[in-house]
Amino acid sequence: MRNWADLRTRVLTAAVLGPVALLSVWLGGLWWSGLMALCVAGLAWEWVRLCGGSTRVMPGLVVGPFVLAAGAATVLGHPGLALLILAAGVVVTRYVARQSTGLAPGWLAFGVFYIGLAGVALIVLRQDGLVGRDNVIFLFLVVWASDIGAYVTGRALGGPKLAPMISPNKTWSGSMGGLLGAAAVGLGVAFALGAGGSPVRIALIAAFLGIATQSGDMFESWIKRRFGVKDSSGLIPGHGGLLDRLDGILTAAPLAALIGALAGPGVHLWR
Numbered sequence: 001m002r003n004w005a006d007l008r009t010r011v012l013t014a015a016v017l018g019p020v021a022l023l024s025v026w027l028g029g030l031w032w033s034g035l036m037a038l039c040v041a042g043l044a045w046e047w048v049r050l051c052g053g054s055t056r057v058m059p060g061l062v063v064g065p066f067v068l069a070a071g072a073a074t075v076l077g078h079p080g081l082a083l084l085i086l087a088a089g090v091v092v093t094r095y096v097a098r099q100s101t102g103l104a105p106g107w108l109a110f111g112v113f114y115i116g117l118a119g120v121a122l123i124v125l126r127q128d129g130l131v132g133r134d135n136v137i138f139l140f141l142v143v144w145a146s147d148i149g150a151y152v153t154g155r156a157l158g159g160p161k162l163a164p165m166i167s168p169n170k171t172w173s174g175s176m177g178g179l180l181g182a183a184a185v186g187l188g189v190a191f192a193l194g195a196g197g198s199p200v201r202i203a204l205i206a207a208f209l210g211i212a213t214q215s216g217d218m219f220e221s222w223i224k225r226r227f228g229v230k231d232s233s234g235l236i237p238g239h240g241g242l243l244d245r246l247d248g249i250l251t252a253a254p255l256a257a258l259i260g261a262l263a264g265p266g267v268h269l270w271r
Helices: 007-027 029-050 060-075 079-098 105-126 129-157 172-192 199-227 242-263
Strands: 161-163 167-171
Touching: 007 029, 007 129, 029 060, 029 105, 029 199, 029 242, 060 079, 060 105, 079 105, 105 129, 105 242, 129 167, 129 172, 129 199, 129 242, 161 172, 167 172, 167 199, 172 199, 199 242
Parallel strands: none
Antiparallel strands: 161 167
16 A cells, blocks of 8 residues: 555645636636746746756846747747747846856756746647637646546556656556556547547647656656756645646646747647
């Protein structure tokens, strides 16, 4: 039972936070913008803290304003300007951090891009007319299915490790279970929303997003090893911090936004 020791806390936390996220997606507008502002602000705080700094003093003080400004520009309908703000944020943060001691300028500056791009992508996805709500719901449920499938399958089956030097608890069985879960839930969500589409294409899109999710999870595990911490913070019981919980979204959201851009406005991600 040791493998499942944290399951109860995880389930209870997810049961509270999941519906809040989905309700904000459904309502859109200020509800969605407000949730995004809270999330990127919290992620910026955790990232600066991970790098050994503080958001109350320089250079960590500049990270949050840049990611929030990029999100605000996107909400106002200027995603191109948002990307320019993020680029400026990377340059400014790196410059300011190089004047300090004890912080890695490159890592601190990377956080502006890493967090800000995901925030911009999620806002752009939700703003896409009538399909925006469906696309974000599809993305969220596929990412969650990948996480849950990997967790349950890996804990139940065990087996060879996926990348023991990066994340010793992750297994090949968990990875495969996560991808199968993402594909299955993607198919279910697409048809439940009434949009239809080719089952093969839906499963492939969901699987690609599942791969992005797992890549984000591995990347965050590697970052935490790099900085010698177990969790990014203790904000979310059973999950650690926002970076621990949203690592898959941070990498899957930009991919989803790219798929949406290639498909064109008003088109579901899986069509």
